[in-house]
Amino acid sequence: MTERDSRAYDVLVIGAGGAGLRAAIAASGAGSRVGVVCKSLLGKAHTVMAEGGVAAALANVDERDGWPVHFADTMRGGQYVNDWRMAELHAREAPDRVRELEAWGALFDRTPDGRILQRNFGGHAYPRLAHVGDRTGLEMIRTLQDHGIHRGIDFHMEVTVVRLLTADGRVTGAVGYERERGRFLVFEAGAVVLATGGIGRAYEITSNSWEYTGDGHALAYEAGAELVDMEFVQFHPTGMVWPPSVRGILVTEGVRGEGGILKNSAGRRFMFDDIPPLYRDQTADTPEEGWRYTQGDRNARRPPELLTRDHVARCIVREVREGRGSPHGGVFLDIAWIKERRSDAAEHIQRKLPSMYHQFKQLADLDITEEAMEVGPTTHYAMGGVRVDAESQMSSLPGLYAAGEVAAGLHGANRLGGNSLSDLLVFGKRAGDHAAEFARGNPPPRIDPAQVEACERNALAPFERASDEGPYRIQRDLQVMMQANVGIVRNAAEMEAALEALTSLAERARKVGVTGHREYNPGWHTALDLPNLLLVSEAVARAAIDRQESRGAHFREDHPAKDPALDRTRLVVRKSEGGMELRRVAVPPLPEELRRIIEENA
Amino acid sequence: MATGTFRVWRGERGRGEFRDYATEVSEGMVVLDALHDIQAEQANDLAVRWNCKAGKCGSCSTEINGIPRLACMARLSDLPLDRPITVEPMKAFPHVKDLVTDVSWNYAVKRNIKPFRPREPDHPDGTWRMAQFDVDRVQEFRKCIECFLCQDVCHVLRDHREHDRFAGPRAFVYVAALEMHPLDVEDRLEELKDAHGVGFCNITKCCTRVCPESITITDNAIIPLKERVADRHYDPVQWLIRTLRGRKEPA
Numbered sequence: 001m002t003e004r005d006s007r008a009y010d011v012l013v014i015g016a017g018g019a020g021l022r023a024a025i026a027a028s029g030a031g032s033r034v035g036v037v038c039k040s041l042l043g044k045a046h047t048v049m050a051e052g053g054v055a056a057a058l059a060n061v062d063e064r065d066g067w068p069v070h071f072a073d074t075m076r077g078g079q080y081v082n083d084w085r086m087a088e089l090h091a092r093e094a095p096d097r098v099r100e101l102e103a104w105g106a107l108f109d110r111t112p113d114g115r116i117l118q119r120n121f122g123g124h125a126y127p128r129l130a131h132v133g134d135r136t137g138l139e140m141i142r143t144l145q146d147h148g149i150h151r152g153i154d155f156h157m158e159v160t161v162v163r164l165l166t167a168d169g170r171v172t173g174a175v176g177y178e179r180e181r182g183r184f185l186v187f188e189a190g191a192v193v194l195a196t197g198g199i200g201r202a203y204e205i206t207s208n209s210w211e212y213t214g215d216g217h218a219l220a221y222e223a224g225a226e227l228v229d230m231e232f233v234q235f236h237p238t239g240m241v242w243p244p245s246v247r248g249i250l251v252t253e254g255v256r257g258e259g260g261i262l263k264n265s266a267g268r269r270f271m272f273d274d275i276p277p278l279y280r281d282q283t284a285d286t287p288e289e290g291w292r293y294t295q296g297d298r299n300a301r302r303p304p305e306l307l308t309r310d311h312v313a314r315c316i317v318r319e320v321r322e323g324r325g326s327p328h329g330g331v332f333l334d335i336a337w338i339k340e341r342r343s344d345a346a347e348h349i350q351r352k353l354p355s356m357y358h359q360f361k362q363l364a365d366l367d368i369t370e371e372a373m374e375v376g377p378t379t380h381y382a383m384g385g386v387r388v389d390a391e392s393q394m395s396s397l398p399g400l401y402a403a404g405e406v407a408a409g410l411h412g413a414n415r416l417g418g419n420s421l422s423d424l425l426v427f428g429k430r431a432g433d434h435a436a437e438f439a440r441g442n443p444p445p446r447i448d449p450a451q452v453e454a455c456e457r458n459a460l461a462p463f464e465r466a467s468d469e470g471p472y473r474i475q476r477d478l479q480v481m482m483q484a485n486v487g488i489v490r491n492a493a494e495m496e497a498a499l500e501a502l503t504s505l506a507e508r509a510r511k512v513g514v515t516g517h518r519e520y521n522p523g524w525h526t527a528l529d530l531p532n533l534l535l536v537s538e539a540v541a542r543a544a545i546d547r548q549e550s551r552g553a554h555f556r557e558d559h560p561a562k563d564p565a566l567d568r569t570r571l572v573v574r575k576s577e578g579g580m581e582l583r584r585v586a587v588p589p590l591p592e593e594l595r596r597i598i599e600e601n602a
Numbered sequence: 603m604a605t606g607t608f609r610v611w612r613g614e615r616g617r618g619e620f621r622d623y624a625t626e627v628s629e630g631m632v633v634l635d636a637l638h639d640i641q642a643e644q645a646n647d648l649a650v651r652w653n654c655k656a657g658k659c660g661s662c663s664t665e666i667n668g669i670p671r672l673a674c675m676a677r678l679s680d681l682p683l684d685r686p687i688t689v690e691p692m693k694a695f696p697h698v699k700d701l702v703t704d705v706s707w708n709y710a711v712k713r714n715i716k717p718f719r720p721r722e723p724d725h726p727d728g729t730w731r732m733a734q735f736d737v738d739r740v741q742e743f744r745k746c747i748e749c750f751l752c753q754d755v756c757h758v759l760r761d762h763r764e765h766d767r768f769a770g771p772r773a774f775v776y777v778a779a780l781e782m783h784p785l786d787v788e789d790r791l792e793e794l795k796d797a798h799g800v801g802f803c804n805i806t807k808c809c810t811r812v813c814p815e816s817i818t819i820t821d822n823a824i825i826p827l828k829e830r831v832a833d834r835h836y837d838p839v840q841w842l843i844r845t846l847r848g849r850k851e852p853a
Contacts, residue, residue: 041651042709043748044659099729105718105783107737107744114731132741138658139744149709150717157706180698209653243630249656359656362675364630472642516647519614520699523646 004184004456007154009035010439011432012174012189014161014216017045018137019404019424019431020195021144022097026432027193028151032439035154035187037176039196039211042155043145046197046209047424050137051252051355053119053129054425055418056094060111061118062298065126067091071594072601074419076278077123077308078383078412079552079562081229081570084590085390086410090419090426097425098130106143108132120257120294122306123416125282125601127296134254134353140421159185161215162528163455164192164223165447170398171223172445175455179525182518184456188447190439193393193431194220194386194402195424199233199536201475201529203379204483207239207250213529214536216406220386221535225395227573228585229384229408230536231543231554234415235488237312239378241330246363248378251333251356253417255373256305258352259294260335261287262316263372264324270331271304274315279307281602291341310414310553313377317488320376330376336369345369377488381420382536383411383553384543387572393431396574399438399445403431413552460518462527467513471527474508478533481505486541491558492548498541506534542582543571606678608636609686610648616697622686627678633689634662634673637701649700657814660749664701665690670751670812673701692754708750711769714797715777720785736784743779743823745815748772752809752819758802769798771809771819778823781830795831800824 010032013024020036028034038045057070071091075082098116102108108130109117118127132139149155158179165173165186173188196216200208221227238251256262264270275283283304284290290303305312316331326332335353339345346369350357353368360366360373386395386402388409393401404424411419462471485498509530514523549563550556568587573580590598606627609620623640634652641648652662655674662673667681667688681687695703724730752771758764769777777794780786794800807820817823833840 040653040661041705044653044661046654048659048747049654049656102730103720103723103728105720105780105786107732107740107783110732110734110737114733115729117734132744135658135745138747142744146712146717149713155709157709180702180704209655209659211653244628245631245635246656355658362657362677363632470642470646472646476642514646520649520702521647522641522649526646 004186006186006188007035008188009033009154010190011193011435012187013037013193013195013432014174014219015039015045015195015197015404015406016042016155017047017195017197017404017424018140018144018421019428020045020193021141021148022425022428023193023195023403023432023435024153025144025148025151026429027436028153030433030436032436035156035189037156037159037161039158039160039215041157043141045141046212047137047141047421049207049250050140050421051134051250052121052254052257053131053136053418054098054140054421055121055124055128055416056098056130056422057091057128058095058098058116058118058130060115062126065128068597069125069601070094070128072598073124074410074416075412075598077414077416079414080412080567081551081587082412083390083409084587084594086427088594089390089430090410090423093426094422097422097429101140101143101425104143104147106139108139119254120302120306121417122253122256122312123308124418129418131254133351134252134355136421156185160525160528161219162459163451164219164400165451166223166397167446167448170442171400173447175452177459180520182521186447186452188445190442190445191399191401191435193435194400194406195404195428196406198382198405200379202479202482202533202537202540203487204479205239205248206379207236207248208379214532215529216402217385217539218532218535220395220397220400220402221573221575223397223400224575225397225400226387227385227408227539228387228570229412230539230573231547231571232383232413232552233379233540234309234381234383234553235313235377236380237309237316237377238333238375240364241326241374241376242328243364249359249363250378250380251373251375252353253309255333255335255353255356257294258335258349259291259338260305260333261303261337262305262312263332263334264319265326266324270319270324271307271312271315275304275307276311283307308414309417310555313488314555316377326374328374330374332372333375334372336371381405381415383413383415384408384540391430392434393427394434394438399442401431401435403427413554459528462512462514462524463518465511465513467511469508469512471512471514471523471530474505474512474530475526475533478505478537482537486537486544488555490544490554490556492545495541495545499538502534502538502541509534538580539573542580543573546571546582604683606636606683607686608640609688610637610640610701611690612648612700614697614699620688627683631678632674633666633676633678633687636678637673637689649698649702651702658747660747660814663692663749663751663754665692665754670754672749672751672814675814692750694754694756694759695750705750707765708748708753708772711773712776715773715780716788716790716793718780718783718786719788721787730785732784740779740782742817743775743782745817746772746775747815749814751812751814755808755812757806757808764799764802767799768802771824773798774800774803774827775817775819775823778827781827791831791834794827795835800827800831803828
């Protein structure tokens with residue numbers, strides 16, 4: 001009935017950001033036939049927007065750094081509900097993964113003796129982020145892309161996967177559609193790596209592009225795999241707030257790393273007013289000490305602007321709610337002030353933060369070397385995602401792997417800046433290696449034609465409906481609702497209301513109709529993204545209702561304290577016959593060696 | 603609130619027409635915002651590529667009032683709103699639908715360029731030492747976001763359709779980034795002259811003018827590459843040395 005094309009691979013990678021590309025390079029290096037599906041063009045995935053840097057304990061700038069310190073920082077940032085084995089592997093392997101990029105052509109900024117330079121970032125004890133000005137993500141994705149295109153990998157650009165295929169208790173492939181022609185593409189695959197990124201488009205104010213609709217989360221869930229930690233959604237403290245059309249676009253934490261300070265409408269550095277006990281000993285007592293820290297004084301402690309993202313975001317919300325915000329509902333982020341301290345301030349800012357300089361100049365008519373920026377929180381990153389095995393990145397469904405933002409565990413309740421780029425290198429490689437091994441060690445996959453046909457019928461249904469309910473309005477209503485009810489500050493009543501609203505939005509989504517035909521039709525694509533957005537929204541809301549405490553990025557105004565009874569609890573979501581099923585699982589006890597490392601670095 | 607009229611190219615595979623859409627204009631808006639409003643309210647199936655909406659990914663390349671540029675960085679406050687603003691697809695690539703073109707040729711060209719090949723590591727641990735000064739020299743080229751606006755504006759591609767013989771400014775920026783990379787030891791001069799046709803560029807600098815990353819494409823990338831090719835192939839002294847030694851000398 002429908003036109004379709006098919007391809008067979010040992011390993012199919014869904015997503016072509018850093019994690020997907022790194023996984024594909026690993027799998028092809030292991031001898032697999034590899035196909036990569038990109039939702040957009042190659043090289044445009046969200047990794048391209050990462051600014052500040054990639055965290056790795058290279059110890060090039062401060063020799064006191066090492067994997068144990070990075071491990072301890074990651075666990076503290078995640079409020080100890082992280083998968084500690086992932087945090088350990090990540091801290092141990094990140095330096096090699098960064099050096100490997102250099103061997104593939106990446107050019108990081110240098111130390112005076114010619115090694116990779118590292119910068120300060122929130123929650124990291126020492127300067128740890130390898131970077132290229134404030135366009136590190138572009139350097140990384142381009143390096144992986146330019147390396148990957150010479151490794152015999154097939155790239156399917158502008159293809160969206162709408163369903164995973166399963167048979168014999170494992171994943172066996174996927175069905176996608178080609179954006180340009182609207183034709184279906186059936187992939188037969190010995191193993192599948194999900195690397196689809198996040199869920200930011202479930203919210204009204206987000207730094208994420210149209211692609212981030214929770215596709216991988218939904219594909220895994222529908223295929224029977226488990227999700228975990230879905231209540232932990234990171235709201236980056238500094239997104240642009242003005243003008244309206246750029247609301248949510250990211251302002252890198254690197255601004256604060258270079259000495260930028262946060263001020264309220266009264267000119268007060270409000271971050272000094274509330275320093276969490278967990279970080280009190282590591283935080284500067286005075287603005288003077290904070291400044292020295294940003295300029296590399298090893299005896300100084302970090303300024304409170306470089307506390308973890310969850311905390312900084314909440315402090316900004318507090319200032320705005322209590323009437324001390326900036327004219328457009330944010331607070332002020334000031335890097336221009338450093339001209340009081342450096343004679344070369346303007347030049348220095350333009351050199352270290354070139355894309356921020358241009359972003360504000362071009363989109364907001366503001367010169368950041370002269371004036372303070374207005375910033376406020378923006379939905380940025382999902383700590384939650386597919387529940388995976390730490391070593392292999394395999395999900396609870398055999399043959400299905402996940403890496404990068406779509407996978408959960410490394411970051412616990414809150415991700416440290418810079419740990420995402422290292423995450424996708426370390427676990428992208430692991431997922432690719434293990435997926436290749438799985439494909440090699442198992443019988444060829446079997447495709448169930450009934451699954452393919454059902455999927456295609458379902459995907460084409462919006463064309464058959466004469467409906468006045470268009471996809472954009474439903475998506476918009478969902479985003480506004482999630483922002484209001486399951487945002488930075490949460491309570492039971494609003495989240496229960498969110499669940500009800502999701503039921504009626506799902507009802508509307510089932511009736512959605514689209515106009516036009518199948519070729520390059522964004523209305524149709526938006527309609528197909530809706531079920532994924534609804535699903536991840538429900539998972540976030542259900543987990544957030546269940547976790548009756550505040551921890552990391554998850555803040556409940558009706559339960560503002562941390563509950564020690566939940567110190568080692570993670571929430572797992574899976575599909576059951578009665579709908580979404582939620583259960584609690586315990587984090588396994590820390591091995592003695594890791595426990596000691598955390599104590600020593602307290 | 604003010605209203606703007608957007609004269610948007612609608613159609614498929616080269617056939618189509620301009621259609622006018624009126625939409626409200628608010629402070630700070632860019633052309634991509636207007637296209638999104640039109641898409642959400644008036645034409646759900648309007649095809650336009652975009653991703654980051656912050657000038658960092660290079661997806662939303664179009665021609666606005668005849669100028670190749672990123673729709674996400676084209677501020678309405680800088681455009682004359684008293685007459686319709688035209689938005690068209692790029693002209694140097696095959697048209698797909700509405701504002702979307704098939705840019706896959708650019709990816710094919712890149713794959714034909716010899717990849718990065720580093721010298722032996724400087725240290726036994728497999729790492730290299732590089733000076734910031736040497737890194738800075740190529741960072742300009744590595745800023746490229748692959749929007750392909752430089753390819754679109756280049757008359758060798760746009761008007762003369764020399765896609766089979768000429769790789770275009772983006773490709774030369776890429777080659778320059780590799781050739782001037784502090785660690786790279788590959789030699790790309792032969793293919794630059796023959797397969798990539800660097801000689802077709804007659805230095806009109808249109809590419810430099812449209813680059814949203816302000817890369818000085820012609821002066822800093824293409825001219826130095828042309829000089830390297832000329833040194834090898836057209837310098838009589840070099841020619842004599844090569845002939846006497848009986849082999850090709852790396853640049």
